Amino acid sequence: MAQTYEGMFLLDNQVVREDWKKAKSIVTDLLKKHGAKLLCARRWDERRLAYTIRRHRRATYCLAYYEFPPAGIAALIRDLELNESVLRYLVLARDSVPAGELELAAAEDAADFTVPAPPPDDAPDSPSHGVRRREDGTEVDPDAPEGADLDGKLEAAPSGMET
Amino acid sequence: MGSMRRPAAPPISGKFCDDPVLDYKDTDNLRRFLTAHGQILSRKRTGYCTQCQKQLKQAVKRARHLALLPFVG
Numbered sequence: 023m024a025q026t027y028e029g030m031f032l033l034d035n036q037v038v039r040e041d042w043k044k045a046k047s048i049v050t051d052l053l054k055k056h057g058a059k060l061l062c063a064r065r066w067d068e069r070r071l072a073y074t075i076r077r078h079r080r081a082t083y084c085l086a087y088y089e090f091p092p093a094g095i096a097a098l099i100r101d102l103e104l105n106e107s108v109l110r111y112l113v114l115a116r117d118s119v120p121a122g123e124l125e126l127a128a129a130e131d132a133a134d135f136t137v138p139a140p141p142p143d144d145a146p147d148s149p150s151h152g153v154r155r156r157e158d159g160t161e162v163d164p165d166a167p168e169g170a171d172l173d174g175k176l177e178a179a180p181s182g183m184e185t
Numbered sequence: 186m187g188s189m190r191r192p193a194a195p196p197i198s199g200k201f202c203d204d205p206v207l208d209y210k211d212t213d214n215l216r217r218f219l220t221a222h223g224q225i226l227s228r229k230r231t232g233y234c235t236q237c238q239k240q241l242k243q244a245v246k247r248a249r250h251l252a253l254l255p256f257v258g
Binding site: 030032066069071072073075081083085110112114 | 252
């Protein structure tokens with residue numbers, strides 16, 4: 023019996039720069055080669071990596087949902103490991119495709135959809151990326167000491183705790 | 186005379202258990218539960234029950250594997 027899987031694949035930006043569809047087909051062709059029924063696949067994001075992977079500082083994330091017999095997952099993983107364009111991958115079993123994913127993937131397949139070229143490897147990320155936010159949406163000062171946003175609430179407490 | 190212990194910081198989210206959907210892709214949300222060094226906050230600080238804290242741990246570890254979050258800050 024086929025199981026629905028969610029796969030997140032980190033793709034080398036050099037391949038994405040040449041052509042996004044070609045980069046996407048690296049993943050989709052690999053899945054189809056092993057007999058997966060592809061439900062949807064789309065570009066999730068292009069980001070600066072939290073740490074370098076094979077000397078890459080940035081990579082493009084491709085998110086795919088597919089149905090696959092669990093017995094064949096080992097062969098698929100072996101091929102993913104051998105592929106040099108796939109920097110890293112994560113395969114998770116899911117009950118179903120989340121709502122909205124099929125629409126997003128269909129929008130990407132439209133003719134007028136264009137994928138922006140990935141920036142150079144040493145380019146900084148967008149200012150909003152990595153900004154810590156409190157529950158109310160306000161930003162946390164990155165220079166503030168650890169837990170300062172939480173401990174600040176304690177300062178308002180009545181003094182005299184120390185003797 | 187020694188100083189008294191500091192009172193515990195209030196939990197970040199006491200309502201989390203009502204909506205325990207934590208996804209490794211939602212890094213902005215996950216960052217709220219990390220220290221400046223990228224360590225996962227304790228259950229005492231997050232205010233989560235056992236199951237939700239395990240979900241948080243799993244989501245953070247998946248995000249780290251995909252280089253969405255750092256192992257060390």
